[in-house]
Amino acid sequence: MKRIGIDVGGTNTDAVLVDGSTVVGAVKTATTDDVTGGVRTALRDLADQVGAAIAATAAVMIGTTHFVNAVVQRRSLNRAAALRICLPACASLPPMVDWPHDLAGLVDGGSYMVEGGHEYDGRPLMPLDEMAVAEAGRRMRADGVRSAAVTSVFSPLTSAFEDRAADILQSEHPDLRVTRSSTLGRIGLLERENVTILNACLQDLAEETVRAFETAIAESGIAAPLFITQNDGTVATAAVAREQPVYGFASGPTNSMRGAAFLSGIEDAMVLDVGGTTSDIGCLRAGFPREANNVVQVGGVRTLFRMPDVLSIGIGGGTVVTEAPLTIGPVSVGYRLTRDAMVFGGETLTLTDIAVAAGISEIGDRGRVAALSPGLVREVLAAVHRRLSEAVDRMKTDAAEVPLLAVGGGAMLAPDRIDGVSEVVRVEHFAVANAVGAATAQVSGEVDHVFRDMDRDALLRMAEQMARDRALSAGADPATLKVVDMEDLPLAYLPGNAVRARVRVVGDIAAR
């Protein structure tokens, strides 16, 4: 099956055509302000490269940093109302209580708290106050707010009140788009609500962006359906992605890790992606990035949802080095590397210059770094190796040796030997690993649920079945389903042998 993978980054738009396990074509173009232009150019360049092969494409998969950048840069966000179903609990900490003021001021479309919610064991905390929800819907309509975030206490266990509230809101305000927290987040009310509000204030941008992608594909004469890549290395249909833009927040690092796995054929490994400014370190398990189980800040907002566990440190090809005293970063020349670095005629000593002087990279004019003292070059490289090694070790979850996949433009900075790493694998096509990761994404189903009074085997079986059902409804081919993650955590303090189980199942996209 032929698939096109496109990575729309802040600077570049990359595209690849993948046939089975082969990269047939790969192109790199500049991202444009309207998004459509860059995607159209990339598809045209790709068609020029591979010829008629492009016509038989079964799917186009796009990964983009567009949505997370909108939050970080506070642009293109729409106002959103927050409805929390919680009273009489949680009243003293209203929605957006711990948001940065500038962002809250930009998107705040009103906050509402009403009676309802559930206990940890699924009993209702209070009955849902339907009259109050209806009143909130009328006020949202009067305020001209067209997007709402609905969060109910313990909704990851039962979404009944959020579903009912969404129905009531939409019957009062038919134009309202509603994001329910149970479709996005995990246990942890404030963080889940934050994710839900972020999702609600990205609705306009998501609609525009997905439409722009569809237009670009149609104009390129490709008839294949569009999928958008997600934080966890899977894809969503365009219709689902339009409703859940937050699920694409971390698709950049995820696609680069997945691409590295695909290109190297190694599915259990650490991945080191050395870019211009930072190095991102992640961990692949069964071909998917390990998830972060902790709070991740996005644009200053605390969130807790499906995100890859990535550690970023300030080491990249553009990292600035000073001699007296010796410092390495965290400042980087960034996209000005090809102007400011010494090997490119500039005056700033960067790690790229050190790499060229050490003979591990062959770009620019080596003569310009010939005067660097070999002692300095050795010392800097040793320090870089030490910091990268420590960061890799920090991200490992157990003591066993695993391979390390080195990707990214600065991959030459990776050491050849690291304690706890069996081998350092330098991956080909590393420059388009992101787009390859997008092209090879799969479909998933996930469950995160508290079970009570069940033995371990039975509850894990039940959790797996729920995850399988969700994967199938997301469009997976039943013959290809496999469990990639299964963990259970006994809950201290809770009676009835409460166990929180998480299971994730993935499969290939079903042919239609």
Next chain:
Amino acid sequence: MSVPVRVESAVPAEPRPPRELTIDDIEALALGAWILGTGGGGDPYHKLLNMRELYRKGHTVTLIDPHSLADDARVAVLSNMGAPLVGQERLADANFAVKPVRTMERYLGHPFDAVMSLEIGGGNGVHPMMVGALTGYPVVDADTMGRAYPEAQMTSVAVAGLQCFPFTLADIRDNEVIIPRAESWKWMERISRKACTEVGSVAATCKAPRTGREIKDHGILYTTTKAIDLGRSVFDARARHADPVQAILDACAGQLLFTGKVVDVARRATEGFLRGKAEIEGIADDTGGRFTVHFQNEFSVGYRDGEPVVMTPDLICVVDSVSGDGIGTDVIRYGQRVSVLALPGPEVFMSEKGLEAVGPRAFGFDLDFRSVFAETVSGEAAP
């Protein structure tokens, strides 16, 4: 058994004057309380958010010296009870924390003069501040654990044999529970735990009221100030790019036991507790060494290369080697760079009765207590 003597904050001849806390003090308190929680006690974050909201609306808290209490002053001892997981969904609410105090006042037929914390470690270190801000009652600079412990009988007032009742508990709905009498602290723990579970495994409580005399004689004094000073030292060290771990040691007259990397964590939930151990492999000066730290909600005993070197009631704090932040027993994981510190534990727990309640045997370790700080005085070895 050796009798450890240590530098405690000297009791001032004159009680210190009441002091209005700033929001910066409360921020420092939250950080200090999390470190003194020795891995348990719950993350104070939601309670800190409540305090930021209250201060924004003009509320403040006054901290008073325990020695300024009249002997017959009436003091409410407060805590939040429940499962940390439930606290993640049913957020701490300052108004709710006031409810059991009012219930107790109605039951006793008179108001309180002041409130204080059951345990300074973790979220409960900040809990009475919410009540103080809303009611105007001053908060006493003291607690009954000097840290965090998992059960009600593990307090200085229980060790002193003080009365364990009455007790009140409030639910966010219009439900209140009064336990007028209980046979013992353990029975009080059992009965109140049942009530707590029924209302959703989270409840605000008011423990047996204490007199000013009882607090002066049996409370663990000046622990609020200690937590605030500790938090401030860490903030200051971070701002100066100095070592926050050293700042903790300096602030609490503690000892650095080990620096290393977590290489294994085993965790299991039994009998309502989170039990387990973390293995730490030495780095820097401790290269080649290995440290094992056991926990039951909080860190309880530490072994270096197989030898027990630190045990409760000395405080065992495992902190992030770079930031100095406390690390909870529920989140400690492979790869973290940690420093293991011992801080002096409260005097009252060093007695025979104290060790019976919170010594290593109370946590299932057949060890005679020996304080890390014992040899600094006499060099006398423990039996």
